[in-house]
Amino acid sequence: MSSPSLRRHTRTILRLNPSPPRWPVAVKAAVAMAVPLSIGQLAGHLSLGLVASLGVFTILYGATAPDRFRARVMALAALGLTGAVALGAMTAGHPVVTVAVLVVVAMLAAFVCVALKVGPPGSYFFVLVLGVGNLAVTHGAAPWSVVALTAAGAVSAWVIGMADLLVAPHRAEERATEAAEGAIRAFAAGVPQDPADPAPDPADPAQDPDPDPGKDDDGDLEALRANASGALHRAWTAVTDGGRPPRLVERLERAQLIYAAAISRLAGARLGVEPRPWGSVDDEAADHDVRSGEQEPLVDAAVDAEQLRDTALGRPGAGYLLREAARWPSEVLLMVLRVGLATTFAGLVAHVLHQGHVYWAVCFAALVLHQGGTREVQTVRGVHRTLGTLVGLLIFAGLLALDPQGWWLVVVVAGMQLVVELLVTRNYALAVVVITPLALTIGMASAPGESVSSVVADRLVDTLVGVACALLVLWATGRRAPEIVLRAHARRVVVATERVMVDLAAGALETRDALDHRRNLYYELLESDVVARRALADSRDAVGPYHRMERSLAALGYLVLGACWHPDIRRAHEAFDRARGPLERIMADPVTTPRPAEAIERDVREVEELVLSLR
Structure with a gap:
């Protein structure tokens, strides 16, 4: 990381970034956290309310999405969180098996969340609740009660998360x-x-x-x-997700x-x-x-x-997104492999060190890498997590000195959840300062009788182990990946363009498959620019020559889309059939085989010339 970048990111530690209004999400999250805690307090078992709060993280998924999509995402998150707790309960007492399951869940959840563009908080909480559920059962809790309480917390969070739609259903x-x-x-x-x-x-x-x-x-x-x-x-994604009002x-x-x-x-x-x-x-x-x-x-x-031509250019189908993300090489698979390596190393190191909370090390390793991004962005995320945890441990120590009980504890936990949601998009380091005592408070309720000093020490060591393993894997792997990933995504653009050109050549633009082909091409063109920017940031020298190739492909893709919408051009069936030849040559070469950017761009230009022969 260069000195200017280091100075820029140092300033971000205390700076509040611009963010959309978070009050609605923060208030709903705080209320959702307060409900199971209040029920537990009224029943005389506040610790059970804290265990139920594991399901409350459901409310963070799709929090501002349209109604139908939000309902589905939150329901799937609720099932995922409950299932993760069940896995943790089943593997209690088997540390090595627990680490293996944590790693698998971290990789699978990261793949699904990133491939389907679920967005923050991503896969992190699935790993976290698995570890907490495992810890609770290890310390004597009945497995069925931990799973049932988590499910109850998830259901209440789903209801609260949907409540604002009664007032503004299509905001x-x-x-x-x-x-x-x-x-x-x-x-x-x-x-x-x-x-x-x-x-x-x-x-x-x-x-x-x-x-x-x-x-x-x-x-x-x-x-x-x-x-x-x-x-x-x-817009089309939002309107379609909202049931197409x-x-x-x-x-x-x-x-x-x-x-x-x-x-x-x-x-x-x-x-x-x-x-x-x-x-x-x-x-x-x-x-x-x-x-x-x-x-x-x-x-x-x-x-x-x-x-x-009824082309609603919104979200491609989940099947398409998952299939394309699973084709090697891809950014998503690179991220998943890094998550797998980092969480495995972190879990093994924490186990060798006889840490009592091995899942923390796995969680923090996954947290640094689970959303992908440039090396610089992920490194800054790790630094923010470490610094925020150090300060958060001091706040947790102060909280223990105050020793809030009963309704005061309910207010403190719900208040911390409110502050976390207000800060998480403005400054991640400051959010972690509050996340740390919040997570420790819930964790200690799952493992009553643990020494406070050992909990704090474990949290510190596990944070350092997890972040260190993540950064080691991040900087030691994928040195050639930016170039290969950019070329791989360029191949996705080529394939999507070729499918649309097949439709143009056949004059079959009204079929459902043709509509999907245009939607997929449009999506890949939007993603292409994002992938190129990240690749350039990670390896400008290697990726630079391929950037013009990517821009040429983007220009060709938009030209082909424009042809579909042009009432005269879209009838030039023979021209589009001829223009597919150079694209087929591009697809004949494996992405993993080095090929000069100039050669690929030459084929792209030939396609353009054949299309331009319409003149």
Whole structure:
């Protein structure tokens, strides 16, 4: 890590980052934590309420997602957390088996959460509750009671997590739709109106002398397109996840008409085909804001729904995402392998050191790596976890000195949960300061009679062991991975593009498979830029030559999508059939076999030339 980067990340330790409002999530999490604790206190068994709080982490999954998707994600999280506790209970008394199960769960949960874009808190809590359940049964708790209490906490958290939808059932979808409308208007306004003034080729270095993805290019057409594409993807995902409310679907379809027209105009401009494919426009009738319920000048007021072709560019199917993530090489599999190695080493080291809480070391190793990202980001996450834990242990010692009991303990635990959720997106190190005493309070309830000093010492040692093992694995493995991962994702873009071109060549654009192919291509194009940025950050020298290749593929992918939406270009079946040849050559070479970026880009350019022969 360079000195400027080190200084920049040092400043982040105490700086609060911008974040969407967290009060609704924080309040729900605090209430969900307080409910089982209050019931336990009223029943005279507060420790049972603390065990039930293991299921309360259900409320953190999909906390701001649309209703139907949130209900499914939280239900699956509840089942996963309860199942993890059951595994921990079954392996109690068998330390080596417990470590093996912890490692398997850490890898499997990380794979599923990252492949399906579940988002924070990811796989961490599945490993954590497995360890706590194992510890509770080891210290004499009945396995069935630990599992039942966890399930009860999960059910109550699910109910509380869904409660806010009674007041604002479609808030998430409305916000996503508004963001998409704004981004699409900006993109459409930046598309050249004159056929003689074609849009710049994003892969042409003459038009982009500094192809640095970190530069400030908000006004650039490519950046506007990326913003609009991402916003449209998120909006369709939110609206689809929310059950496709008719009012929002109608607004989003109008916005997508503008997006599709702009993309097809770009394709038409590059191909020399009339770039206003939507017919003539009555400006006086159409010159209105998208959000007012009318159409903008870019879209013909008489355009029919067939030209939109029902392409809701939202989330691809779970099967597709899991299959693609499981193809080696991929970023997801690299992350999973690192999680497996780090958690295995951490568990073995903690076991050799005779630590009483081996699962902590495994959890912290998984926590550093389970969401992936650049080496720098994951290293900073580990440093924040270590520093936050050190300060959190001091706070825990102070909390023990105060010795809150009964209702005071209920208030303290629920209050800590509230603070954690307010801080976790603003400053991870500060959030860990509160997470540490919260986790230790719940953990000690699961293992009554443990020495406080040994618990604190174990927590410190296990944190250092887990983070050290994670960082060792992170920096010792995958030195060539950034280049291979970028090329592997480029292959996914090639495959997705080729499938759409097969549909174009066959003139079969209305089938359900064709719609899925366009949705998958759109998703891979959005992911391509993210993967390229991370790869460049990890290995600029090795990845640099492949960056222009990635941009060329992205330009080709959007050209092919634009052709699908252009009423004239999409009928050039023979041209698209001929253009598949160079793509098949690219796919003939294994990704793991080194191939110069120039050779791959040459094949991509040949495809473009064959498509451009439509002129």
